Amino acid sequence: MANAREFNFDGLVGPSHNYAGLSFGNVASYNNVKSVSNPKEAALQGLAKMRALASRGFAQGVLPPQVRPNFRMLRSIGFTGSDAEVLSCAYKEAPVILASAYSASPMWTANAATVSPSADTADGRTHFTVANLNNKLHRSYEHTQTARTLKAVFFDERHFAVHDALPATPAFGDEGAANHTRLCASHGAPGVEMFVYGRVEFDPDRPSPRRFPARQTLEASQAVARLHGLSERRTVYIQQDPDTIDQGVFHNDVIAVGNADVLFYHQHAFHHERTALEPLRQALAGVDTELRAIRVNAAEVSVADAVTSYLFNSQLLSKPDGRMALVIPQECQENAAVSRYLQQLTLSGGPVDELISFDLRQSMRNGGGPACLRLRVVLTDAEVAAMHQGVLMTEDLYGALVSWVGKHYRDRLAPADLADPAFAAEVQTALEELSGLLGFPDLYAF
Ligand code: SUG
Secondary structure (H helix, E strand, O other), X not given: OOOEEEEEEEEOOXXXXXXXXXXXXXXXXXXXXXXXXXXXXXXHHHHHHHXXXXXXXXXXXXXXXXXXXXXXXXXXXXXXXXXXXXXXXXXXXXXXXXXXXXXXXXXOHHHOEEEEOOOOEOOOOEEEEEXXXXXXXXXXXXXXXXXXXXXXXXXXXXXXXXXXXXXXXXXXXXXXXXXXXXXXXXXXXXXXXXXXXXXXXXXXXXXXXXXXXXXXXXXXXXXXXXXXXXXXXXXXXXXXXXXXXXXXXXXXXXXXXXXXXXEEEEOOOEOOHHHHOHHHHHHHHOOOOOOEEEEEOOOOOOHHHHHHHOOOOOEEEEOOOOOEEEEEEOHHHHOHHHHHHHHHHHHOOXXXXXXXXXXXXXXXXXXXXXXXXXXXXXXXXXXXXXXOHHHEOOHHHHXXXXXXXXXXXXXXXXXXXXXXXXXXXXXXXXXXXXXXXXXXXXXXXX
């Protein structure tokens, strides 16, 4: 078994981070519509998390933001003339669509792709399928640049396969790693890949949410497993509880997180909870692993508290001593039920013995917690050596990115600022400089 480590690739928050209420079904996004954002603070909060975890010895990388605004999208729906004219007409006629063209949503890299490490795949390569994110306009065009970025980072086809997004149609709604968890004895060993879906396109008898959309389909999850060459015995599909989606749990990573042999989840995470995890237990038995389940009862933490605190959108990280740290947003400590629960969790003698808390308020106000901000990629030493090195987090890179943010980012962005052509030019200048900084001259197709 090869020596392998889990890397977390966090999305660097882009200069146009704003609150536009674009994600129906995501309570925070909806509640903060049109409030003034602070892109500089957002980027620095994200970088502080990356740096703190890297300095603790957790393997950490960064994925760059995308070009904004998306003029191609705006022109494709009939806005014409100079760039300045496109912006001003879009602002007057369709401000929500303009905000969509400016969204910094690629920061939530848990939605960039689904990743299967080489220990799990038929051809022994690490496979990525870029998520189509077709449920929301502002996320539906991320995949083009995401594929370009992942192909640039994981360019060596002897080790990596980056698949383009699935067909962008409701049957294949795919939100990437936010609905995928890998359980295993250790990161380098063959694992069981658990796909969690919200609905089934071709089975009308299956329950689905009534109020909010289910973004991930079973058909999409199965397609990803096929593309990656996963073994049937080590792949399980579990349905999310539709009532929980209707309470604002728009991705499974808002209600469950797994790491190694531990699954930390809420009582109401899965449909038919009593039997839902049986296939997972059985598949794990096939790799001589027993599931360590940490089930949180609704009486201890309600679904509403889980949604406001983002308790389960935490990162569960293995430490060298075999114990685990839970990386939480500070909102968890501000919620009485959740902070009580967490205190008892760390003292219980179970796998989690440490909490690491971050202020990620800017991202949280759009419904993005610590786990949304990162894409996990398990890599062997040979694979690490074969990837682009410029995205690995070091003190030098951290320092360079902090100065870059300081130079280019605004500390206040209101909806009307999106109509200003000077702002569009500022974003472009910033990204041109960033691609040099990360050692990627052709990262963007401006
Ligand atoms: O897709 N919010 C994102 C949050 C993604 C969270 N990711 C995970 N759970 N893995 C979404 O709903 C809000 C943008 C706005 O409203 O301006 C937004 O896209």
